[in-house]
Amino acid sequence: MASLLDYYQPTGPSSAFTQADINARAGEQAEDAGLSQTLLKRQFETRTLPDLVNRQAGRGAFFSSASSNALNRAGEDYVTESADVSRLLQRSLANLSRNRILAGLGVSI
Amino acid sequence: MASLAEIAKRVAANALSSYTGRPASLSGAQPAGSPSSSLLDVARRVGSAALASQVGRLPGGAPTAVSELAGLTAPAPGQNALAVGGVPTLAGLPGFSAPGSGAAANYDRQFTESLGRARSGIETQLRNALTEVGRQEASQLQAVGQLPGEYARLADLARAQVNETTTNADAALAATGVQGLAPAGTGAAPLLSAMALGQATQQAGVPLLDLGVRDTAGRARGGLEQAKLSAFERIDSEERQYAAQRAAEERDNAMRVAQMQYEAKVAQTRAANDMKMAQFEAAQRQQTARDEAAQANALRDQDFQRDIFKLELGAKLRGSPGATSGNFGALEVSAKKGSAIASSAADKYRDDSAYRLFVSAINQARAGDDEVTLDQLTAQFTAKYPKANRNAMSLAMYDVLGAGK
Numbered sequence: 001m002a003s004l005l006d007y008y009q010p011t012g013p014s015s016a017f018t019q020a021d022i023n024a025r026a027g028e029q030a031e032d033a034g035l036s037q038t039l040l041k042r043q044f045e046t047r048t049l050p051d052l053v054n055r056q057a058g059r060g061a062f063f064s065s066a067s068s069n070a071l072n073r074a075g076e077d078y079v080t081e082s083a084d085v086s087r088l089l090q091r092s093l094a095n096l097s098r099n100r101i102l103a104g105l106g107v108s109i
Numbered sequence: 110m111a112s113l114a115e116i117a118k119r120v121a122a123n124a125l126s127s128y129t130g131r132p133a134s135l136s137g138a139q140p141a142g143s144p145s146s147s148l149l150d151v152a153r154r155v156g157s158a159a160l161a162s163q164v165g166r167l168p169g170g171a172p173t174a175v176s177e178l179a180g181l182t183a184p185a186p187g188q189n190a191l192a193v194g195g196v197p198t199l200a201g202l203p204g205f206s207a208p209g210s211g212a213a214a215n216y217d218r219q220f221t222e223s224l225g226r227a228r229s230g231i232e233t234q235l236r237n238a239l240t241e242v243g244r245q246e247a248s249q250l251q252a253v254g255q256l257p258g259e260y261a262r263l264a265d266l267a268r269a270q271v272n273e274t275t276t277n278a279d280a281a282l283a284a285t286g287v288q289g290l291a292p293a294g295t296g297a298a299p300l301l302s303a304m305a306l307g308q309a310t311q312q313a314g315v316p317l318l319d320l321g322v323r324d325t326a327g328r329a330r331g332g333l334e335q336a337k338l339s340a341f342e343r344i345d346s347e348e349r350q351y352a353a354q355r356a357a358e359e360r361d362n363a364m365r366v367a368q369m370q371y372e373a374k375v376a377q378t379r380a381a382n383d384m385k386m387a388q389f390e391a392a393q394r395q396q397t398a399r400d401e402a403a404q405a406n407a408l409r410d411q412d413f414q415r416d417i418f419k420l421e422l423g424a425k426l427r428g429s430p431g432a433t434s435g436n437f438g439a440l441e442v443s444a445k446k447g448s449a450i451a452s453s454a455a456d457k458y459r460d461d462s463a464y465r466l467f468v469s470a471i472n473q474a475r476a477g478d479d480e481v482t483l484d485q486l487t488a489q490f491t492a493k494y495p496k497a498n499r500n501a502m503s504l505a506m507y508d509v510l511g512a513g514k
């Protein structure tokens with residue numbers, strides 16, 4: 001007996017696997033991003049800033065412009081790295097949302 | 110003394126019993142006084158018995174059918190003679206499905222029904238598949254429609270995180286008490302504008318995704334329709350193959366029917382020829398029996414004529430006074446020929462002197478007073494004339510005594 005399945009087969013794996021994988025990856029990305037930002041924050045607030053202040057104070061240049069410049073650079077670096085983590089997380093999650101749709105269409109990413 | 114008719118009866122009875130092998134009774138068989146015709150009638154009966162013995166039937170029975178002679182079974186009225194022999198019918202052949210018969214029609218119907226089920230099944234599958242495609246398409250389109258909101262939510266989340274980080278950094282820097290630090294909230298400004306650009310790029314892809322979803326669903330629908338057409342084509346192909354196969358079977362069957370009809374016709378012709386031959390042989394046997402019976406009749410007739418001639422002679426002689434016996438040569442020829450010979454012999458012997466002398470002796474003896482038998486007279490005459498011709502003497506006795514003188 002002829003069947004339509006003899007003539008039509010959707011290509012690629014079942015989208016359910018892809019959906020589950022995407023959900024897992026989204027969670028993992030968020031977890032990694034949160035962990036990275038926590039580490040960056042702890043690094044900046046409890047190590048970088050105290051080390052930099054102590055070093056400038058030890059050299060007797062605590063109130064110099066060189067000290068404020070060094071602190072500003074350290075702050076910018078922290079904000080840049082932390083914001084980059086957020087930006088990458090946003091992009092990853094957006095990609096995963098798009099991939100969820102593509103996986104539903106049978107498109108292999 | 111037995112009359113001539115009674116003697117003739119006895120002779121005919123003996124002849125008949127010699128044919129039939131049993132004593133024959135002829136009482137009342139023919140009227141008295143017509144011995145000649147009665148004897149012929151008896152001879153005809155004898156001939157009929159001989160004929161009947163040839164064909165195996167007693168006279169007086171029902172006419173023998175030629176078919177019985179030929180050993181054939183007579184067909185019923187209106188029935189084909191060959192049908193009795195059992196010409197096989199098509200329905201009786203093993204493994205044969207005559208066109209239009211129940212088995213073939215049933216098989217055709219089952220096949221057609223199975224094809225119909227296949228078609229309707231494929232239609233149902235297609236309907237279900239198209240429904241599923243439509244459902245998936247709607248779902249994907251809904252997901253695509255939600256993408257801009259999702260992008261915005263993620264971007265807001267990221268901006269909030271960046272702002273929070275900037276605030277934390279500003280607070281930590283201010284806590285150090287160092288003067289001349291950068292103004293608060295300016296650390297992530299270039300990054301935020303870059304993130305806004307990335308979000309706009311993501312939003313620009315949403316219409317393309319929408320198109321892709323619709324295109325994919327359209328392809329799926331087209332593929333399903335194509336699959337349906339292919340399946341139907343396969344079913345149609347099977348139907349055509351089946352029809353061709355059935356047509357071939359019909360042709361084979363027709364050929365077998367024609368072959369059987371031809372063989373039946375040959376058998377009919379052969380049987381008709383055998384029947385004609387049997388009829389011809391039976392007619393020949395009947396004709397032979399008739400001929401033999403006619404021959405026997407002729408022989409019997411000759412024998413009877415001869416016997417009649419002898420009996421008449423004897424009767425005339427015995428009917429004369431004093432006559433006790435006669436002396437006659439056997440006549441082995443036909444009555445007519447015998448009669449001619451006899452008359453010729455009589456003429457010859459009448460010229461003999463013995464004839465004349467014996468006639469006068471008989472007349473003298475009849476005229477005399479003494480009682481003398483024919484034997485005594487013959488003995489005396491023979492003693493006196495030892496060389497006298499006996500035939501001439503017999504003729505003299507016949508002429509004198511047979512004429513009733």
